[in-house]
Amino acid sequence: MINGVSAWDQSAFLRVNRLQHNSHLILTFRILSHSGDGYLYVLLGISLHLFESADSVQFLKSALLAFALEIPCFLALKALIKRERPCEHLAGCSFAVTPSDKFSMPSGHTAAAFLMSSLIAGFYPAFTVLAYIWASLIGASRVFLGVHYPTDVVAGAALGWSCAALSVSLLS
Numbered sequence: 001m002i003n004g005v006s007a008w009d010q011s012a013f014l015r016v017n018r019l020q021h022n023s024h025l026i027l028t029f030r031i032l033s034h035s036g037d038g039y040l041y042v043l044l045g046i047s048l049h050l051f052e053s054a055d056s057v058q059f060l061k062s063a064l065l066a067f068a069l070e071i072p073c074f075l076a077l078k079a080l081i082k083r084e085r086p087c088e089h090l091a092g093c094s095f096a097v098t099p100s101d102k103f104s105m106p107s108g109h110t111a112a113a114f115l116m117s118s119l120i121a122g123f124y125p126a127f128t129v130l131a132y133i134w135a136s137l138i139g140a141s142r143v144f145l146g147v148h149y150p151t152d153v154v155a156g157a158a159l160g161w162s163c164a165a166l167s168v169s170l171l172s
Helices: 002-021 025-032 040-053 056-081 108-123 125-144 150-171
Strands: none
Touching: 002 025, 002 125, 002 150, 025 125, 040 056, 040 108, 056 108, 056 150, 108 125, 108 150, 125 150
């Protein structure tokens, strides 16, 4: 079964990675990917604190705790799994961005995006669909740009969602 998942993962990655011939897609996915670098999260937290009163403090506490849980888990999983980046392992693919580290599992950008989207969904339900579409596009961008396999993105999404859920549960 693991070989089947690995074969699907590599095949799906290569199909997406071959779309890099389109410079407009590369630019679009770079922008999407960079929106998950962390700056937007800080800006969102500050904006909510300045302009929204009721849930902003609890949202900020939950986000800080969730990231305090997610970052060490993310780093430990990367060190434990040590999965090579796709373009380091597969012939015929290319990076469209420089990866921040050597290993790919789980996707940190996706973990952070799903962590934030989960908190947004919990505290500001009117933005649920938009938040999860954005997080999903960040995950897709990481595959398109050549730095993650699809299962890296799924693992990142699960990690982010789990840390957000645990944070909210611990603070309730």
